[in-house]
Amino acid sequence: MSRVLPIFLLLAAFPLAMQAMDGLFYVSLASRMLIYAIAATSLNLALGYGGMVSFGHAAFFGAGAYTVGILAAEGVTSLWLAWPAAVTVAALAALFIGAVSLRTRGVYFIMITLAFAQMVYYLFVSLKTYGGEDGLALRGRSDPGFGLSLSGDLAWYYVVLALFGSLAYGLHRLAGSRFGRAIEAIRENSARAEAIGFPVYRYQLACFVISGAAAGLAGALIANQSSYVSPSLLHWIQSGTLMIMVILGGVGTLWGGALGALALLGLEHLIADYQIGWLARLAPNYQDHAGLAVGAVLLAVVLAAPRGLVGMFARRKSA
Amino acid sequence: MSATLFLEQGLNGLQFGLMLFLLAAGLTLVFGIMDMINLAHGSLYMVGAYLMASFVQATGSFWLALPLALAATGVVGALLELTLLRRLYARDHLTQVLATFAIILIANEAVRLVWGSQPILLNAPPSLTGPVTLPGGMQYASYRLLIIGVGVAVAVLLYFLVAKTRVGMLVRAGASNREMARAMGVDIGRLFTGVFALGAALCALAGAMLGPILAVQVGMGENILILAFVVIVIGGIGSIRGALVGSLLVGIVDTGGRAFLPLLFGTFLPPQMASAAGPAIASVLIYLLMAVVLYFRPQGLFPARG
Numbered sequence: 001m002s003r004v005l006p007i008f009l010l011l012a013a014f015p016l017a018m019q020a021m022d023g024l025f026y027v028s029l030a031s032r033m034l035i036y037a038i039a040a041t042s043l044n045l046a047l048g049y050g051g052m053v054s055f056g057h058a059a060f061f062g063a064g065a066y067t068v069g070i071l072a073a074e075g076v077t078s079l080w081l082a083w084p085a086a087v088t089v090a091a092l093a094a095l096f097i098g099a100v101s102l103r104t105r106g107v108y109f110i111m112i113t114l115a116f117a118q119m120v121y122y123l124f125v126s127l128k129t130y131g132g133e134d135g136l137a138l139r140g141r142s143d144p145g146f147g148l149s150l151s152g153d154l155a156w157y158y159v160v161l162a163l164f165g166s167l168a169y170g171l172h173r174l175a176g177s178r179f180g181r182a183i184e185a186i187r188e189n190s191a192r193a194e195a196i197g198f199p200v201y202r203y204q205l206a207c208f209v210i211s212g213a214a215a216g217l218a219g220a221l222i223a224n225q226s227s228y229v230s231p232s233l234l235h236w237i238q239s240g241t242l243m244i245m246v247i248l249g250g251v252g253t254l255w256g257g258a259l260g261a262l263a264l265l266g267l268e269h270l271i272a273d274y275q276i277g278w279l280a281r282l283a284p285n286y287q288d289h290a291g292l293a294v295g296a297v298l299l300a301v302v303l304a305a306p307r308g309l310v311g312m313f314a315r316r317k318s319a
Numbered sequence: 320m321s322a323t324l325f326l327e328q329g330l331n332g333l334q335f336g337l338m339l340f341l342l343a344a345g346l347t348l349v350f351g352i353m354d355m356i357n358l359a360h361g362s363l364y365m366v367g368a369y370l371m372a373s374f375v376q377a378t379g380s381f382w383l384a385l386p387l388a389l390a391a392t393g394v395v396g397a398l399l400e401l402t403l404l405r406r407l408y409a410r411d412h413l414t415q416v417l418a419t420f421a422i423i424l425i426a427n428e429a430v431r432l433v434w435g436s437q438p439i440l441l442n443a444p445p446s447l448t449g450p451v452t453l454p455g456g457m458q459y460a461s462y463r464l465l466i467i468g469v470g471v472a473v474a475v476l477l478y479f480l481v482a483k484t485r486v487g488m489l490v491r492a493g494a495s496n497r498e499m500a501r502a503m504g505v506d507i508g509r510l511f512t513g514v515f516a517l518g519a520a521l522c523a524l525a526g527a528m529l530g531p532i533l534a535v536q537v538g539m540g541e542n543i544l545i546l547a548f549v550v551i552v553i554g555g556i557g558s559i560r561g562a563l564v565g566s567l568l569v570g571i572v573d574t575g576g577r578a579f580l581p582l583l584f585g586t587f588l589p590p591q592m593a594s595a596a597g598p599a600i601a602s603v604l605i606y607l608l609m610a611v612v613l614y615f616r617p618q619g620l621f622p623a624r625g
Contacts, residue, residue: 053413100610107350107412107552108618108619111548111609111613112609114545115613116606118545119603122600122602126596126599126600243413243416244417248417251413289428289432291425292425292428295423295424295425298424299418299421302410302414302417302421
């Protein structure tokens with residue numbers, strides 16, 4: 001924990017520094033990264049700790065976002081109603097999808113979670129009352145009451161940071177608990193865990209539901225971040241992106257999901273927004289082809305750091 | 320609901336299913352033999368379609384361009400396997416997902432660099448643009464009929480290749496038990512480069528044939544990739560027969576659902592709701608099909624491993 005505190009102090013000081021340097025845009029970008037860090041961390045719980053490779057986490061992410069969006073469209077903007085509702089809806093979706101999907105194993109589990117996510121995606125595409133394919137614009141961020149407002153970039157950043165911090169702490173406690181150890185034992189050898197007497201199916205389902213609920217929270221936040229929800233939040237590309245973040249950062253590690261989210265979004269942003277002088281002289285419009293560089297970096301990580309970015313740091317420490 | 324409409328949609332479904340089979344066949348073999356998740360399979364389909372469009376422009380002939388595009392994409396596939404994918408066989412599935420996802424990003428941008436962002440035009444051969452009259456008096460697009468012909472021919476050829484030849488025997492051996500095949504002296508490495516090149520060429524064939532019907536554009540590979548994965552999971556990973564059955568099932572269910580569900584809903588729902596719900600439910604049908612198949616047959620319809 002002693003290594004974590006300075007990082008969080010840095011994260012807390014970041015927007016103040018940005019404000020001093022007139023760079024509030026970066027505060028908004030940082031909030032976005034932290035929201036994706038929450039989503040990726042939640043997926044890492046199911047994928048990394050539980051060994052359940054869900055290719056459908058966009059369903060929970062999007063369900064949370066749409067819950068906030070639809071409630072807002074119906075006039076319910078209170079944070080204290082909308083956010084718990086988003087988490088509950090996502091948890092229920094995870095309970096149903098997990099209960100069916102956990103009957104399969106391996107690649108078939110990957111594909112059946114994808115199938116369910118695609119069903120949810122098409123469901124919202126067809127919901128013409130709530131925007132259909134065009135999505136749904138929110139009038140503003142959720143209302144925390146007590147005369148407070150989340151519309152400022154700074155206040156919003158701290159809320160997101162606090163939630164990310166709580167989630168990371170929760171995951172840290174969970175991983176160290178009896179439940180967390182059992183989940184990892186099941187990942188390593190489910191037959192043996194079953195023989196010892198752990199109710200494998202129920203434990204896995206519980207882990208999946210917690211993971212889905214946390215993804216729903218991230219969805220509620222992303223709907224607030226941009227005041228807009230659309231079916232693209234539910235598309236399989238979104239599930240894939242979350243998975244890439246987790247794998248890039250480090251599967252089954254506390255900070256893997258967050259690190260992957262920061263690295264991927266940061267890299268995309270860096271290439272698109274900053275011109276590197278010598279590179280621009282070589283290839284004038286290289287910035288239009290950010291995918292090329294992102295792809296190259298991902299490949300390099302795969303070949304050079306088998307255990308993701310977290311693994312890279314850990315190895316350097318021990319060497 | 321006339322019999323003609325029924326027949327027409329049936330043929331459309333068959334045509335779509337056979338093209339899916341071209342993609343799924345390569346994917347299921349790669350997956351089955353090397354236990355490798357290759358998300359970049361859809362990129363080969365895209366590259367094949369683009370190469371086809373360029374060759375058509377250069378040679379001025381559809382039929383001259385087709386073998387060129389197939390061969391070129393086959394070479395691209397083989398090179399990809401030799402330089403990059405080969406390093407990934409021993410790694411876990413998640414690493415393969417990350418690496419091949421990176422290849423998708425790179426391929427998309429590379430295509431954009433070479434051909435630009437706008438969709439490009441690929442025309443059907445001029446002699447096949449009109450409709451033909453089928454026995455029974457029905458009109459049907461001659462080019463679509465050609466696609467069905469090509470699809471059936473390739474399916475038959477693949478069946479002979481896999482079921483009746485020595486190479487096919489090695490492929491089946493690799494799919495059912497890789498370690499044992501290696502122990503028996505099969506050069507799995509070379510076999511797999513060959514299988515991969517063949518899979519790439521089949522992708523190019525699908526891309527070239529579908530190009531005139533669908534748009535040739537960046538990102539065209541991603542959506543069809545997911546359908547191809549659905550197909551091989553329904554069919555059973557590693558099984559060519561499963562890929563064929565799965566493709567036809569998905570093709571017919573998808574096409575039929577899109578054509579008939581809105582009509583069906585129109586009989587008991589108000590027209591506005593029917594026109595909204597129909598296409599959405601139709602898109603869901605294939606995933607529903609996959610979920611149901613997996614629920615009852617968790618290994619797919621024709622499991623390759625006993």
